[in-house]
Amino acid sequence: MSAPQIVLHHYAFSPYAEKVRLALGLKGLDWASVDVAMMPPRPLLDPLTGGYRRVPVMQVGADIYCDTHAILPALERLHPAPSLYPGLAPALAEGLTFGLERDLWLAVIGVTVHFAGDLPETFLRDRKDDYLYVDISHAAMEPDFFRNAQRVAAWTYWLAGGLADGRRFLGGDQAGVADLAHYHLLWLMRGGGRAESVDRLLGLAPLHGWIERVAALGHGRPREMTAEAALDAARDAEPAPVEPVNAVPELIAAAPGDAVTVTPDDFARVPVEGRLVAVDAERIVIRRDESRVGALHLHFPRAGFTVAKG
Ligand SMILES: N[C@@H](CCC(=O)N[C@@H](CS)C(=O)NCC(=O)O)C(=O)O
CATH class of the missing domain: 1.20.1050 (Glutathione S-transferase Yfyf (Class Pi); Chain A, domain 2)
Structure with a gap:
């Protein structure tokens, strides 16, 4: 089976999306582009994000990456060369x-x-x-x-x-x-x-x-995709396996499997509900089960988000 494609949910005018589009250009990648409205309602994006309301969002099969500080490290893991991090850890x-x-x-x-x-x-x-x-x-x-x-x-x-x-x-x-x-x-x-x-x-x-x-880094090779096709791609995929762990129990009082919320600590402070899969120094992964798409893993960076037992 071929690797699931990269899908970016974004709108043209979004600067944070431009940061990711340029990262896709730097790496010279093929990707699918789903156009999102500049403001809610976004009924075809919400089933993937559980209500996280910011843009951009990256989807790889049933793995959903919220925030550019989760998206760029994920791109680096998936496609290490050329690196997004030359000369700096x-x-x-x-x-x-x-x-x-x-x-x-x-x-x-x-x-x-x-x-x-x-x-x-x-x-x-x-x-x-x-x-x-x-x-x-x-x-x-x-x-x-x-x-x-x-x-x-x-x-x-x-x-x-x-x-x-x-x-x-x-x-x-x-x-x-x-x-x-x-x-x-x-x-x-x-x-x-x-x-x-x-x-x-x-x-x-x-x-x-x-x-x-x-x-001039450009945007790589986007091709248009409908939001419905992106939901189908999530439905037809399983989240990539993740080792269940809470590596920071002194900071986050929840164990893998517990109901939690993940909430941005600056703007658009909408809590996203799910079950904790993993949290470590760098990232938070929760699982959601949605009737339209089945099981999803949502990935957030640790910085900028608060995890609470839900
Ligand atoms: N820290 C976030 C910030 C993302 C952000 O604020 N994006 C803007 C668009 S550039 C946004 O979501 N605006 C509100 C909206 O589109 O609903 C990230 O790095 O992805």
């Missing part, structure tokens, strides 16, 4: 990029909104009520514009310093996760015809060569 690269994204996400949105103006009212309400818990309308973000712009500029200064010796990518000759995580934040701000204004504000001209090199 994967754990360190994931940790540093997690910190970068978490620190800057709202500031990056503030800079984007400054130049983009308002998005549709229903979108703003969804993001405020169910995702960010912050009003990201132009009027609400604008008083903080200079604070946000200064925070982002302090970081692009570091980024430029990291490339100042003329290297091709942050780690040297090979692109890696550090490039992707910096790039996708710039991609959001500079998209939609905002590049010139954002480049002037943040002094990004010296980064143009690097921006072009990261963009």
Whole structure:
């Protein structure tokens, strides 16, 4: 039997999805692309995610990877070469990029909104009520514009310093996760015809060569797939075997088989219910049984999620 294909559930405008699309490009992979609405309801994605509401989500058969910090390490395990982690231990690269994204996400949105103006009212309400818990309308973000712009500029200064010796990518000759995580934040701000204004504000001209090199990684070889076909693929597969373990019992008072919830600790704090399969220093795996698709394993990174006995 051939290995199950990689399926990415995403939408074009999502920067975190762009980070994963570029990782698929870096590795030169074939993958199936399922288009997801920019906001719920997402009735054909929910059976796979148990209500985890963020995008992107990667599916490999009956294994569902939630959050880019679970998706990229999984891609690396499935397709080790070329590596997403040249020159840096994967754990360190994931940790540093997690910190970068978490620190800057709202500031990056503030800079984007400054130049983009308002998005549709229903979108703003969804993001405020169910995702960010912050009003990201132009009027609400604008008083903080200079604070946000200064925070982002302090970081692009570091980024430029990291490339100042003329290297091709942050780690040297090979692109890696550090490039992707910096790039996708710039991609959001500079998209939609905002590049010139954002480049002037943040002094990004010296980064143009690097921006072009990261963009040139491309997206690999996507082909479209319907959400129904992705559900069928999950139904027809079994989750890959995982050794049941709780390697951190002093932190998480649950044993394999126990009912637990896994909840993001920042945005879109929707608890996902399931039975604990495994938790270790790096990842959380729970099992869910869904009438439409049967048994699934949902994979989350440890960082950014809280496990509680359900
Ligand atoms: N830490 C998450 C963040 C993902 C995230 O916030 N994604 C945005 C889209 S770029 C999102 O889910 N927005 C709300 C939505 O689409 O429902 C990750 O690394 O995957």
